[in-house]
Amino acid sequence: MSALSTGTELGPNTFTITRADLVRYAGASGDFNPIHWNDRIATMVGLPGVIAHGMFTMALVASAVDEWAGAGRTVELGGKFTNPVVVPDDDQGVQIEISGKVGEVADGRATIALTVTCGGTKVLGMPKAVVRV
Template sequence: MMATLTPGAALEPITYEITRADLAAYAVASGDHNPIHQDEEIAIAVGLPGVIAHGMYTLALVGRAVAQWTGGAEVVEIGAKFVQPVVVPAEGSARVTVAGTVGERTDAGLLPLSLEVTADGTKVLGAPRAAVRA
């Protein structure tokens, strides 16, 4: 679903579902086996509301959305602050939605993307952004 990358254009929101199985697969791929991403009791014991998604997994979903919108354009910058955890229930899934707006082309020829990332309606990334060469 490639978007029209004109300044001011809204980027169609994309929603991804994250399951506990996704977290297990990401732990293997990333080497991050922190039990807060797998074990409900440990996550709660350390003060979390339950098992949470890896922050970098959440940011990777942003990268995936940017690639979908831009048709695989070169991503020059991507970043955000982690402001709320994505709680992944034992049954079913958490829903992470990435939306955004295309900014004005910079002098360097980059298109900045101003993004919004929520999980089940709650903002989970602060100041999420990307810049692409397109």
């Protein structure tokens, strides 16, 4: 756990996502939408290929925030899904990188502005976390 004071830079934390991860997440979440496993369907609906579940991406963000602030300290986590995380059909998968910067610290809480990218492209718009300090 890092000291969370205004201006503290956090991360980056890097996570690899493979097609096997998508299968496991689909089973755990019950979200079997074919855009998360079938290239033909994904491209038919206008996507560049199979994409990671948005909530799987958010779970990885939550994992990074827990590492920085300590497990169970997150009271708010959010962002807008602005770009898909395209997961190739290979054994290497794709990496997402999560970093943060502590903004205001007040009343026992810290606000963390997050940056979540895949291949240098931001995949979440206005992501932030609020944690207990």
